[in-house]
Amino acid sequence: MPDTADILRLESLQVHFPIQRGLFDRVLGRPAGAVRAVDGIDLNIGRGEIVALVGESGSGKTTVGRVITKLAQPTGGRLLFEGRNMTAERGSSALRPYRHRVQMIFQDAYQALNPRHTVFDIVAEPLRSLRLVDNVTQLAERVSKALAAAGLNPAGDFFSRFPHELSGGQRQRVVIAGALAVKPELIIADEPVSMLDVSIRAQILQVLVDLRDKHNMALLFITHDLPLAWLIADRIAVLYLGKLVEIGSADEITFNPRHPYTVALRNATPQIGGNAGRAVLPALQGEVPSAARVPKGCRFHPRCPLTFDRCKKEEPPPIEVGPQHLSACWLAK
Amino acid sequence: MTNSSQDKAPLLDVNCLSVDYGLKGVSLRAIDRVSFALQAGEAVGLVGESGSGKTTTAMAIAGLLSPNARVSSGEVRYRGSRLPIDDDAAMRPHRWCETSVVFQGAMNALNPVHRIIKQIAEPCMLKLGMSRGEATARARELLGLVGIPTDRGSAYPHELSGGMRQRVMIAMALACRPSIVIGDEPTTALDVITQAQILKLLGELRSRLSLALILITHDLSVVAECCDRVMIMYAGRIVEDGTVAEIFAQPKHPYTRLLIESIPNPASGKKMIRPIPGDPPNLVNRPSGCAFHPRCPSAMGVCGTEVPSLDQFGRGRVACHLHRSSRGDKVAVHA
Amino acid sequence: MSESIVQYYPRSRTRAIKAFLGQFLGHGGARLGLLCLVFFVAVAAVPTFLVGPLQTAINATGDFLMPPSGEHLLGTDEVGRDVLNLVVHGARISLVIALLATVISLVVGTTIGMTAGYYGGRVDVWLMRLTDFFFVMPSFVLALVITPVVLEVMGRGGEILGFRPSLFVIIVVIGMTSWAFVARIVRSQTLSLKERTFIDRARVVGSSNSSIMVRHILPNLVPQIAANGALVVAGAIYVETSLSFLGLGDPLQPSWGTLLSLAQRAGAASAGAWWYLAAPGVCVLSVSLSFVLIGNALDDTFNPRRRVIP
Numbered sequence: 001m002p003d004t005a006d007i008l009r010l011e012s013l014q015v016h017f018p019i020q021r022g023l024f025d026r027v028l029g030r031p032a033g034a035v036r037a038v039d040g041i042d043l044n045i046g047r048g049e050i051v052a053l054v055g056e057s058g059s060g061k062t063t064v065g066r067v068i069t070k071l072a073q074p075t076g077g078r079l080l081f082e083g084r085n086m087t088a089e090r091g092s093s094a095l096r097p098y099r100h101r102v103q104m105i106f107q108d109a110y111q112a113l114n115p116r117h118t119v120f121d122i123v124a125e126p127l128r129s130l131r132l133v134d135n136v137t138q139l140a141e142r143v144s145k146a147l148a149a150a151g152l153n154p155a156g157d158f159f160s161r162f163p164h165e166l167s168g169g170q171r172q173r174v175v176i177a178g179a180l181a182v183k184p185e186l187i188i189a190d191e192p193v194s195m196l197d198v199s200i201r202a203q204i205l206q207v208l209v210d211l212r213d214k215h216n217m218a219l220l221f222i223t224h225d226l227p228l229a230w231l232i233a234d235r236i237a238v239l240y241l242g243k244l245v246e247i248g249s250a251d252e253i254t255f256n257p258r259h260p261y262t263v264a265l266r267n268a269t270p271q272i273g274g275n276a277g278r279a280v281l282p283a284l285q286g287e288v289p290s291a292a293r294v295p296k297g298c299r300f301h302p303r304c305p306l307t308f309d310r311c312k313k314e315e316p317p318p319i320e321v322g323p324q325h326l327s328a329c330w331l332a333k
Numbered sequence: 334m335t336n337s338s339q340d341k342a343p344l345l346d347v348n349c350l351s352v353d354y355g356l357k358g359v360s361l362r363a364i365d366r367v368s369f370a371l372q373a374g375e376a377v378g379l380v381g382e383s384g385s386g387k388t389t390t391a392m393a394i395a396g397l398l399s400p401n402a403r404v405s406s407g408e409v410r411y412r413g414s415r416l417p418i419d420d421d422a423a424m425r426p427h428r429w430c431e432t433s434v435v436f437q438g439a440m441n442a443l444n445p446v447h448r449i450i451k452q453i454a455e456p457c458m459l460k461l462g463m464s465r466g467e468a469t470a471r472a473r474e475l476l477g478l479v480g481i482p483t484d485r486g487s488a489y490p491h492e493l494s495g496g497m498r499q500r501v502m503i504a505m506a507l508a509c510r511p512s513i514v515i516g517d518e519p520t521t522a523l524d525v526i527t528q529a530q531i532l533k534l535l536g537e538l539r540s541r542l543s544l545a546l547i548l549i550t551h552d553l554s555v556v557a558e559c560c561d562r563v564m565i566m567y568a569g570r571i572v573e574d575g576t577v578a579e580i581f582a583q584p585k586h587p588y589t590r591l592l593i594e595s596i597p598n599p600a601s602g603k604k605m606i607r608p609i610p611g612d613p614p615n616l617v618n619r620p621s622g623c624a625f626h627p628r629c630p631s632a633m634g635v636c637g638t639e640v641p642s643l644d645q646f647g648r649g650r651v652a653c654h655l656h657r658s659s660r661g662d663k664v665a666v667h668a
Numbered sequence: 669m670s671e672s673i674v675q676y677y678p679r680s681r682t683r684a685i686k687a688f689l690g691q692f693l694g695h696g697g698a699r700l701g702l703l704c705l706v707f708f709v710a711v712a713a714v715p716t717f718l719v720g721p722l723q724t725a726i727n728a729t730g731d732f733l734m735p736p737s738g739e740h741l742l743g744t745d746e747v748g749r750d751v752l753n754l755v756v757h758g759a760r761i762s763l764v765i766a767l768l769a770t771v772i773s774l775v776v777g778t779t780i781g782m783t784a785g786y787y788g789g790r791v792d793v794w795l796m797r798l799t800d801f802f803f804v805m806p807s808f809v810l811a812l813v814i815t816p817v818v819l820e821v822m823g824r825g826g827e828i829l830g831f832r833p834s835l836f837v838i839i840v841v842i843g844m845t846s847w848a849f850v851a852r853i854v855r856s857q858t859l860s861l862k863e864r865t866f867i868d869r870a871r872v873v874g875s876s877n878s879s880i881m882v883r884h885i886l887p888n889l890v891p892q893i894a895a896n897g898a899l900v901v902a903g904a905i906y907v908e909t910s911l912s913f914l915g916l917g918d919p920l921q922p923s924w925g926t927l928l929s930l931a932q933r934a935g936a937a938s939a940g941a942w943w944y945l946a947a948p949g950v951c952v953l954s955v956s957l958s959f960v961l962i963g964n965a966l967d968d969t970f971n972p973r974r975r976v977i978p
């Protein structure tokens with residue numbers, strides 16, 4: 001059972017990107033707008049816990065991951081790692097201890113690998129730049145171990161290969177090996193299998209779950225696939241237009257969703273078991289509104305099949321609907 | 334004909350089709366003796382992992398093979414007559430008017446500097462010889478058909494979301510009233526909700542316009558939602574073909590079974606990750622015998638040496654030594 | 669993309685280089701350019717062996733402005749020097765100037781372009797203003813400004829880094845006026861490279877800015893730098909020619925440009941001494957053309973869109 005002391009905590013995290021105003025707007029003195037990519041998120045991840053972050057494209061999942069890995073700077077809220085405020089920390093040397101413990105797996109493995117570096121260089125890069133090894137023998141040893149842990153055996157065969165000489169699944173494993181090489185305590189995985197074939201997906205998932213089981217590593221698993229989130233995660237957080245609309249245990253969210261958006265997500269997921277137990281609500285119409293124009297009141301109300309007056313005026317707070325299960329909907333009670 | 338249980342003459346009949354790609358001196362067999370029939374109004378899923386030959390099959394049928402491709406055996410018949418699939422010019426009257434394609438990743442292929450209505454009207458003018466006014470009217474009608482408000486027609490592609498652009502691509506494919514639409518991974522780049530909307534749209538269009546649909550995907554659950562029949566491809570060959578209900582209830586080929594098991598299914602209640610062992614096949618060095626044998630949990634001695642033929646089995650077809658038809662009627666093997 | 673095809677791609681660096689050479693030499697233009705270049709480099713390497721020591725007015729071997737003959741294959745100039753002799757000796761000076769100027773231009777251009785593109789913001793704005801300044805600055809003007817300063821400091825007879833001052837000035841001037849072109853190309857390439865996911869990954873694994881620039885961005889710039897480098901050489905030869913033509917060259921170490929200028933001043937065109945103008949002119953044209961051909965072939969080879977396998 002995972003140890004539940006929180007390793008990471010996000011407190012009302014907010015990322016707004018300024019919109020470039022046109023000349024016209026400036027002349028007319030229109031206020032500069034903002035893309036509210038992440039709009040106040042509270043989330044905690046326990047040690048050795050797997051949390052899935054689920055949402056449509058454009059809902060802000062990647063931005064959350066980029067804030068945690070310090071690739072984007074939040075415009076509000078706090079990022080706490082083991083209780084320490086990391087929000088303002090900057091610069092590659094100041095961040096070194098943090099980088100040592102928090103790593104990321106990218107969505108598109110091919111893009112994430114420098115085409116001119118060999119697999120060895122790629123996996124060795126974090127060890128070199130974080131100064132985790134003293135000599136070449138140690139380096140080679142840790143690179144081999146990381147490759148083996150990511151399921152690339154025999155590791156030596158891959159040392160001198162270039163990314164284009166690997167299959168899609170192997171490339172994703174190289175990215176994973178690079179993240180593992182530093183033995184992090186938290187990994188942010190941004191849609192790590194969405195670019196992969198079904199037949200390879202499960203292999204990568206297995207590697208990730210094994211890491212948690214063997215090294216008590218925590219994982220933030222970003223995906224838009226609800227069944228996949230259910231399969232791998234302990235808890236699922238559902239994101240809509242930059243805000244968490246529901247959060248709870250994987251089983252609760254999958255079998256007992258309390259937010260109309262989560263229900264819609266579940267209904268939209270194609271399933272081989274047929275339509276049993278679905279279509280409780282009509283399918284969602286329209287598209288996610290732009291994050292530059294977040295609707296007033298409940299941000300889901302223009303698409304919600306259950307919307308009523310109050311939804312248009314007041315934004316619902318997260319409401320406790322079960323043990324550890326919150327839903328931001330006026331009807332959740 | 335390969336599918337003897339069907340008595341109607343098929344709309345499209347692909348017979349023993351093989352396509353090779355020439356590549357710096359080596360030649361690579363992308364699809365190998367693919368045979369199937371498609372009835373009018375039928376929706377067939379073509380499923381397989383990346384590189385298994387799905388797109389090549391589709392492009393061959395539409396006569397859109399790339400210049401380094403060669404049709405090395407077989408033929409494609411449309412309403413009984415042979416299609417000149419390796420002759421680009423001769424295929425021109427057929428393409429778009431009878432068979433049209435929604436390409437993989439095509440929504441990024443829209444011309445960024447033209448309004449979408451113009452891009453939809455273009456094929457109507459070129460193919461059907463319509464005047465500009467007629468073509469624009471037709472384009473409006475098509476926009477309505479795919480669920481885009483007509484006034485959005487003056488938008489540029491970058492002003493539309495991925496789902497809307499995919500709808501535009503579908504509208505363009507429907508412009509000349511084809512009877513077959515091939516969708517090459519039409520929803521792969523989209524998220525679940527948009528995917529559901531597009532699949533629903535394709536289903537509606539299909540019944541409304543009595544289209545035959547070939548849906549290419551690597552996601553079996555997509556096929557489960559909107560196809561009647563599914564064909565599983567592996568390393569350039571069809572390894573199993575049957576109705577959706579039968580294949581999901583009782584997969585016969587071990588690869589199909591493993592594919593289905595690897596889909597997370599909350600309804601089953603079992604949180605289990607079941608990877609398919611091994612790596613995808615290498616087409617240049619294709620494994621001997623059954624191409625799946627290095628990864629197959631049921632592989633036998635004969636699997637490494639003898640290529641299993643795609644035989645009739647029950648109401649479907651399967652190519653596996655575990656399921657040899659008692660009648661043993663093999664598909665004609667081309668030299 | 670297909671995994672199976674990818675297997676066919678060469679495994680090791682040496683084989684990658686072989687594949688590259690194979691493709692590069694597949695271009696007819698590249699072969700022609702290389703051939704021509706090898707010829708001129710060979711000539712420039714051993715001029716004395718080929719045509720004897722550089723002729724001056726004192727040891728000139730022929731009559732004034734003689735047309736080509738068995739004795740003087742390319743005729744003679746207005747003081748009786750053998751034009752072939754002058755052109756062969758000029759090759760060395762011209763090539764040295766062009767190559768050294770190119771090195772300066774590539775080093776400066778790459779450093780400034782990469783820094784501006786990578787850091788962006790204010791650094792970018794100021795560096796690009798500097799670049800634009802040099803971009804529009806005519807080399808002739810810069811030469812006019814620098815020459816007196818250098819001559820003042822060094823005197824005509826001195827040597828800077830083994831070069832006579834006027835040569836040194838020409839090298840520096842060409843280097844300084846051609847880097848802006850390189851910087852712009854490098855900057856725009858860097859701007860797109862730095863958005864690539866592998867740069868994000870490098871940051872997440874703790875690499876510093878300098879190591880990201882050196883280890884990730886620079887190697888991916890090599891194709892652009894190489895292809896444009898060849899074009900810079902071609903340009904440098906032209907600029908050298910025109911500077912010398914304007915009288916900024918070194919009369920004691922004649923380059924092709926100096927020869928052209930001498931021929932012009934001696935009234936070769938009006939006197940019908942076409943050989944005097946044509947010999948250095950054809951050399952300038954063929955060398956710069958070879959570099960252009962090589963540059964285009966490099967561009968073609970490196971351009972992933974034109975490759976069979978991306």
Ligand SMILES: Nc1ncnc2c1ncn2[C@@H]1O[C@H](COP(=O)(O)OP(=O)(O)OP(=O)(O)O)[C@@H](O)[C@H]1O
Nearest residue numbers: 354363382383384385386387388389399669670672
């Ligand atoms: N133009 C081409 N030149 C050479 N080989 C090709 C070409 N196009 C496809 N191939 C090869 O043919 C095989 C089948 O390719 P195809 O594109 O049909 O696969 P697919 O099933 O559609 O895969 P994906 O899901 O990645 O699109 C692959 O091995 C592929 O690399």
Ligand SMILES: Nc1ncnc2c1ncn2[C@@H]1O[C@H](COP(=O)(O)OP(=O)(O)O)[C@@H](O)[C@H]1O
Nearest residue numbers: 017035037056057058059060061062063064291
């Ligand atoms: N650098 C940026 N500048 C402006 N808007 C951005 C930027 N990055 C992301 N966004 C916007 O923020 C929202 C969330 O994006 P993202 O986190 O990438 O979503 P997801 O990962 O769920 O697809 C989107 O509306 C996107 O357009």
Ligand code: SF4
Nearest residue numbers: 298301304311329330
């Ligand atoms: S608060 Fe209202 S609009 Fe929002 S999800 Fe609940 S019912 Fe729908």
Ligand code: SF4
Nearest residue numbers: 623626629636653654
């Ligand atoms: S033929 Fe043999 S190896 Fe191939 S799928 Fe059947 S049992 Fe497995």
Ligand SMILES: [Mg+2]
Nearest residue numbers: 057058061062
């Ligand atoms: Mg994303």
Ligand SMILES: [Mg+2]
Nearest residue numbers: 387388437517
């Ligand atoms: Mg494809």
